[in-house]
Amino acid sequence: MNPEKVVFGFFIVLAFTLNFGFFVGELDNPAHHNVWELFAVVVVNLIATVLKFGDRTQMGAVLLATSLVAMLQLIAAVLVWAIAVHVTEVGLTPVVTASIVSLAGGAMMANVVSVVLLVVETVMLRR
Amino acid sequence: MDSIAFLVFRRMRTPLLALILAHAVAVLGLVLMPGQDSAGNPASMSFFHALYVVSYTATTIGFGEIPEAFTEAQRLWLVFVIYATVVVWFYSLGTLIALLQDKTFQRAMTERRFARRVQRLRTPFYLVCGYGETGGVLVRALTERDQQVVAVDIKEERIQLLRLENLRLYVPGLAADVRRPTHLVEAGLRHPLCAGVAALTNVNETNLKVAIATKLMHPEIKVICRADSHDIEANMASFGTDHIYDPFDIFALYLATAIQAPCLVLLEEWLTGLGGERLKDPIYPPAKGLWILCGYGRFGKAVYRHLVEQGVEVLVVEAEPQRTGTPATAWVQGRGTEAETLEQAKVARAVALLAGTDDDANNLSIIMTARQLNPDLFVVARENHLDNHELFEAVGAQIVMHPSSIVAHRIRVLLATPLLTEFEQYARYQEDTWACELVSRIAALVDEQVPEVWEVRVDEDDALAVWDAALRGNPTTLGNLLQDPRDRDARLPAIALMLARGGDRELLPAGSRRLQRGDRLLFCGNAGARSRMRWTLLNHHALCYVQTGGSAPAGIAWRWLGGRRH
Numbered sequence: 001m002n003p004e005k006v007v008f009g010f011f012i013v014l015a016f017t018l019n020f021g022f023f024v025g026e027l028d029n030p031a032h033h034n035v036w037e038l039f040a041v042v043v044v045n046l047i048a049t050v051l052k053f054g055d056r057t058q059m060g061a062v063l064l065a066t067s068l069v070a071m072l073q074l075i076a077a078v079l080v081w082a083i084a085v086h087v088t089e090v091g092l093t094p095v096v097t098a099s100i101v102s103l104a105g106g107a108m109m110a111n112v113v114s115v116v117l118l119v120v121e122t123v124m125l126r127r
Numbered sequence: 128m129d130s131i132a133f134l135v136f137r138r139m140r141t142p143l144l145a146l147i148l149a150h151a152v153a154v155l156g157l158v159l160m161p162g163q164d165s166a167g168n169p170a171s172m173s174f175f176h177a178l179y180v181v182s183y184t185a186t187t188i189g190f191g192e193i194p195e196a197f198t199e200a201q202r203l204w205l206v207f208v209i210y211a212t213v214v215v216w217f218y219s220l221g222t223l224i225a226l227l228q229d230k231t232f233q234r235a236m237t238e239r240r241f242a243r244r245v246q247r248l249r250t251p252f253y254l255v256c257g258y259g260e261t262g263g264v265l266v267r268a269l270t271e272r273d274q275q276v277v278a279v280d281i282k283e284e285r286i287q288l289l290r291l292e293n294l295r296l297y298v299p300g301l302a303a304d305v306r307r308p309t310h311l312v313e314a315g316l317r318h319p320l321c322a323g324v325a326a327l328t329n330v331n332e333t334n335l336k337v338a339i340a341t342k343l344m345h346p347e348i349k350v351i352c353r354a355d356s357h358d359i360e361a362n363m364a365s366f367g368t369d370h371i372y373d374p375f376d377i378f379a380l381y382l383a384t385a386i387q388a389p390c391l392v393l394l395e396e397w398l399t400g401l402g403g404e405r406l407k408d409p410i411y412p413p414a415k416g417l418w419i420l421c422g423y424g425r426f427g428k429a430v431y432r433h434l435v436e437q438g439v440e441v442l443v444v445e446a447e448p449q450r451t452g453t454p455a456t457a458w459v460q461g462r463g464t465e466a467e468t469l470e471q472a473k474v475a476r477a478v479a480l481l482a483g484t485d486d487d488a489n490n491l492s493i494i495m496t497a498r499q500l501n502p503d504l505f506v507v508a509r510e511n512h513l514d515n516h517e518l519f520e521a522v523g524a525q526i527v528m529h530p531s532s533i534v535a536h537r538i539r540v541l542l543a544t545p546l547l548t549e550f551e552q553y554a555r556y557q558e559d560t561w562a563c564e565l566v567s568r569i570a571a572l573v574d575e576q577v578p579e580v581w582e583v584r585v586d587e588d589d590a591l592a593v594w595d596a597a598l599r600g601n602p603t604t605l606g607n608l609l610q611d612p613r614d615r616d617a618r619l620p621a622i623a624l625m626l627a628r629g630g631d632r633e634l635l636p637a638g639s640r641r642l643q644r645g646d647r648l649l650f651c652g653n654a655g656a657r658s659r660m661r662w663t664l665l666n667h668h669a670l671c672y673v674q675t676g677g678s679a680p681a682g683i684a685w686r687w688l689g690g691r692r693h
Binding site for chain 2: 035039043046047050051053054056081082085086
């Protein structure tokens with residue numbers, strides 16, 4: 001067992017599960033989507049991205065790309081949240097919530113690809 | 128793939144992870160700490176404000192307590208945040224700066240920049256391996272002719288010298304070991320515009336490896352090698368190295384030719400001289416009498432063989448005959464720097480002396496001693512290092528032989544005017560009187576200056592008008608090209624040296640020769656003649672004028688009218 005692989009897999013799967021947790025619920029209901037969870041998703045995704053740095057293989061490159069996509073989506077979601085709550089002070093109206101959650105949903109798709117690739121690689125290795 | 132980005136990512140992974148973790152914990156803690164607003168109501172900080180506070184605290188900017196004054200609990204947490212995040216920031220920055228100063232990293236950066244510059248070259252270029260004396264002279268000569276060059280040398284300081292050199296073109300240079308094929312690839316060996324490789328290092332084995340790598344990775348291009356051992360030369364020739372230059376053999380042949388056919392040597396020197404130089408005077412090495420050869424190394428042996436073939440009487444002086452071997456004829460042991468040895472070698476009745484050891488100080492000393500004993504000697508000196516050039520000029524040798532310059536000179540002629548190299552080979556088979564006649568014709572054309580030598584290829588780029596005329600079944604004669612396009616009765620001050628058609632070569636072709644498409648011509652003459660000849664070659668009207676004396680109707684309408692009138 002390679003501890004590096006354990007940590008790597010752990011963070012990729014955790015990024016996906018947290019993202020899913022934030023995403024489920026009614027799309028425009030702020031009560032179903034917790035800001036704490038969004039914070040956790042961003043942090044774990046950041047860690048997952050950095051862990052993917054410096055892998056020279058083709059698989060590593062695609063994994064990094066999916067993480068970068070997820071980060072892009074999440075940062076957009078966080079910006080929408082910060083602007084709505086703090087800058088314009090509209091608050092979490094159904095419209096704002098829907099756009100935050102749909103952005104996070106996009107990030108989740110990228111995380112799904114990440115997890116699928118991880119599984120594919122593991123199956124191919126068979127070690 | 129891009130190794131630099133990976134190097135950065137690899138090294139920065141831990142610092143970045145530490146940075147993310149520290150920030151995440153700090154933000155989380157700050158949101159959890161109980162706070163209060165200005166009215167004293169309990170109010171926790173939001174994630175946005177927490178991230179803001181942590182960001183300016185971690186980077187030591189420190190704006191103060193924003194948006195509300197902190198509670199004691201928040202301050203307590205912030206003490207932890209300050210120590211944790213500031214330390215992590217310094218750690219990350221320190222790692223990044225250390226990385227930038229890292230030798231491997233800098234090396235990777237230089238190589239990458241160099242490779243990118245080579246990739247971006249858009250004109251055919253030559254790859255010169257070894258920027259020593261030979262490489263330096265060659266790079267200068269090629270750039271003077273607007274020929275792009277890439278240089279690689281194993282020594283960093285030589286590449287630094289290249290950067291300081293005031294060359295006409297920018298020459299990308301890399302300090303790297305050319306024995307490793309990756310470096311050759313970086314230097315553009317696989318580049319489609321790479322026209323040739325010149326392996327000029329002073330190590331035979333390195334040149335051999337470069338030649339092999341080139342023949343394997345880019346077989347179509349020319350490989351030119353310097354070598355001074357017959358063993359390596361045979362090895363290089365075995366797999367098809369295009370040109371192998373041995374400075375000692377070249378010089379020995381030159382000396383032998385100079386004894387037998389002084390005009391031929393003079394002709395070669397004039398035609399291959401650099402533009403702007405003054406014409407050299409002929410030299411007449413004595414063909415009869417005793418030659419003293421000091422030094423029986425690679426150089427001495429090559430000269431010895433050629434001189435003996437000419438039937439010249441030769442006496443060898445060698446300090447370490449057990450190492451170099453001894454010639455079949457008479458020899459004397461000693462360095463030749465002291466009068467005693469030279470007297471043993473009968474310097475008083477000798478006609479010529481060749482100081483050919485591999486030590487410049489010894490060579491100079493031999494010449495000075497010998498001159499005292501016999502002031503009428505014809506002296507040939509071997510100059511090993513270009514730095515000593517002034518000394519060799521002062522000592523007054525009739526011929527100074529510098530191995531690096533000889534090779535560079537040959538390669539320059541080969542790369543710049545390949546037809547001239549062929550011309551020289553064919554000229555060797557001619558009588559010396561033929562060469563003497565040509566030398567006097569050239570002397571009449573040019574004014575004490577080295578003549579310009581140029582090639583013309585009858586194709587769409589070089590000679591559009593002539594090409595078109597040949598297509599329309601109205602071939603130009605060689606004599607037409609040598610007419611002045613301003614006054615067709617005057618002749619340009621130029622001589623057609625050779626006509627190459629397919630595999631055939633014709634020396635000094637007659638003016639009545641009709642030119643065909645694909646012909647290649649070699650001319651020499653003064654510089655003005657070349658630019659005037661370009662007129663005839665490229666301009667339909669100029670060509671029509673020199674052919675007929677009239678001017679052809681230009682434009683579609685006039686041409687149609689002209690056609691109706693006849």
